[in-house]
Amino acid sequence: MSRSKQNDRETLFLEAIAAPEINLKQIRKLCSRGVVETCGIRAVCWRLLLYCLPTKRSLWQQELTRQRSEYNQFVQEIIVEPGLKRFNTGNAESSFEDHPLNPNPKSEWNSYFKDNELLLQIDKDVRRLCPDISFFQNATKYPCEDLTSTESKVETLRKRVERTALNSQSLTRKRLGISNVSCYYYLISSRKQASHEYQVLMEAGQEAHWEVVERILFIYSKLNPGTSYVQGMNEIIGPLYYTLASDPNMDWREHAEADTFFCFTNLMAEIRDNFIKSLDTSASGIEGSMNKALCLLRETDPQVWLLLEKQGIKPQFFLFRWLTLLLSQEFNLPDVIHIWDVLFSDERRFTLLTAVCCAMIVLLREQLLINDFSHNMKLLQNYPMHIGIPTIIDKANKINKSMK
Structure with a gap:
């Protein structure tokens, strides 16, 4: 990205956060490409996207004071x-x-x-x-x-x-x-x-x-x-x-x-349903989440899906961790934070997470199709660092659009 375009994005971020009435739709759109690091407002954006701040800016301090006082009470009591x-x-x-x-x-x-x-x-x-x-x-x-x-x-x-x-x-x-x-x-x-x-x-x-x-x-x-x-x-x-x-x-x-x-x-x-064992086999539990990802893979790249089936590579071996931990174990922290900018911006989350997981698999198709079970298991459990986050996000967005 050129310096001028980055400056333009930085200006858009700062103006969006400074507005008396925050346009959450605009914040989501901006964050869907990642927060500009030089803005220094990622923490604010995450608070907004996780509904910890109201959209009316004048109420921010009041709400933060209430939350912080409540947490202090929890510390005192627990x-x-x-x-x-x-x-x-x-x-x-x-x-x-x-x-x-x-x-x-x-x-x-x-x-x-x-x-x-x-x-x-x-x-x-x-x-x-x-x-x-x-x-x-x-x-x-x-x-x-x-x-x-x-x-x-x-x-x-x-x-x-x-x-x-x-x-x-x-x-x-x-x-x-x-x-x-x-x-x-x-x-x-x-x-x-x-x-x-x-x-x-x-x-x-x-x-x-x-x-x-x-x-x-x-x-x-x-x-x-x-x-x-x-x-x-x-x-x-x-x-x-x-x-x-x-x-x-x-x-x-x-x-x-x-x-x-x-x-x-x-x-x-x-995301709590992914952590509750009694819900494992339900549609909202972790097995339901893994099935959604595999179904999306089958529609996107049936050849790769069939290969995983034939080789017996179960989703529990890699998708379980990807989905449950929001990919926090697969990349270095700066890359995880970039991905979370995008995931939090998804109003229908975590639909986009499913597409991101599918994209990660599809981007490995050339290696997956020529290698055996052992090599492919290692590949999926240790995702290659050279595949950039922007590449993964771009592929996930294309998969999402093709399904609409």
Whole structure:
């Protein structure tokens, strides 16, 4: 793209965001080609496309203040050591004496111990988040204020993990303890794996970015018991938090934790069916999503579709991960963010994601048609980096248009 055209697009973005009444249709159209990096407004665009900001610009600060206050309340109520929560004295049920051995199901300690297994899995996952960049192991400039106060009743989750004694064998025996979906399909071939776990920062009062993500995921799981936490959610929240925590607007960057929570919650409301095992075989579940992608491939390129059928290359081996994790494991973070610009701009999302997955397969047709099962499996599970994101998006749009 020429410099003049990029400047023109930058101007269109800035004017669209500055309008008193945001034209969401225009924002979608602009983002469908990716947000211009030099604008510094990707975080704003994502908030709008994920419905975390109203279209009336004058209401932005009011809505953000409300959300951030609400999130702070969640931290105060959920991330607290047992025995330190302030009870409502008018509640007779909370008047019993509580202690670690209390058998009462309403005991804070009872809930605390049940949550430890969940927290252990979250901690394990976020300590390896986005290993292709150093961002998540670095210290945030905005650690949780409640953790730095000497009078705080909010506990540090990593310290809770450190003192939690769990039987590691129980995690394996129970499908990692907390998974509600057959996540092993993408775990056996996870593309991005850190060589080591991120370490805790030693300086007092410091928090690494992965610790912030850990807190967001734990709060989300507690507030959404039907979905809870499933491995892979860490890969969804990673690009969201990175984008908001890198916002050029210092005031908004300071509140990246709270804002990420609401963006993540809204995004999960749209894709949560892929993470719920009881919905696996339904039309809205992950099997339904994979079938849609394969049907589109059969219509677009029947020869490639037939080859995958004959070679026995099941969609669970690659499409499961592509669809469930919104391609966050297939590309480097800058490319993932570019793809998400486009996916979030799709009003009928995630219809475009299906087309993008189909396009990714079709763009490999020459190699797929001449190679055997083993080679093709490796190719699909380790998508070639040399195929540019613009090429994939362009092919996906052409596939979409041909189906209309």
